Amino acid sequence: MKLHKESKGTLLVASIVVALFTFLSVHYLGMLSLLVIVPLLILYGLVFWFFRVPKREILDHKENVIAPVDGKVVMIKEVYEDEFLKDKAIQVSIFMSPLNVHICRYPVSGNVIYKKYHPGKYLVAWHEKSSTENERTTVAVESMTNHKVVFRQIAGYVARRIVFYCTLGDEAKAGHEFGFIKFGSRMDVFLPLDSEIICKIGDKTKGGVDVIARMKE
Incomplete structure (x- = not known):
């Protein structure tokens, strides 16, 4: 999936946040960390989805x-x-x-x-x-x-x-x-x-x- 160039800063911040919360939740919550990690990964996936660049056949138009x-x-x-x-x-x-x-x-x-x-x-x-x-x-x-x-x-x-x-x-x-x-x-x-x-x-x-x-x- 191709991502838009405007995604770079947002994805960097999102990646840091996900990595930090995943580390902290595993360290302090053990098996309960899944309650934090799974929603985070879903949100992380939605950020990727938001910045997708779909393939479109663009035609020439006048009127x-x-x-x-x-x-x-x-x-x-x-x-x-x-x-x-x-x-x-x-x-x-x-x-x-x-x-x-x-x-x-x-x-x-x-x-x-x-x-x-x-x-x-x-x-x-x-x-x-x-x-x-x-x-x-x-x-x-x-x-x-x-x-x-x-x-x-x-x-x-x-x-x-x-x-x-x-x-x-x-x-x-x-x-x-x-x-x-x-x-x-x-x-x-x-x-x-x-x-x-x-x-x-x-x-x-x-x-x-x-x-x-x-x-x-």
Whole structure:
């Protein structure tokens, strides 16, 4: 199983903690140490599972908007995006549980025209206000259909680190990685009002593969 590069620090700390508690529990608890070691190993395995990098066949897209993350669609609504677009848009929000792959991918192809990191709170990621109050990043892409598409990584109650690798002027390719969020979190995509929304609330998405919307040229 291939692991994401963001796993290195977390796995090092997790390995030290597991080794230390295993040693102490065996030394002081004897056979009862299994009550400590077994749950620790399960949690240790879940950390590996969280940082997995699944193999995905990423296709080329022009009009299609691709699911940027693995997760569950929790919101589809018309909103006013006041950071970059300064206009109404359709917001599609996808919540990621700690068991989902947390690689963040470009939802559309084009060029990166805006990026900004915002420090903030750590409300639960499905809270509507988390989009504007939590720690987050905002990225905008001028799409191949000549639309400005904004998407936002949002830290959740558990997440404490957001990473995004893109820079202004980068070529964005729908389905390809641009960042990572550690543990539970959310991603919002803001689309033109005339976009055809393919997904619906409650849908489970596969990042880089599933089409969630289409934009008119």
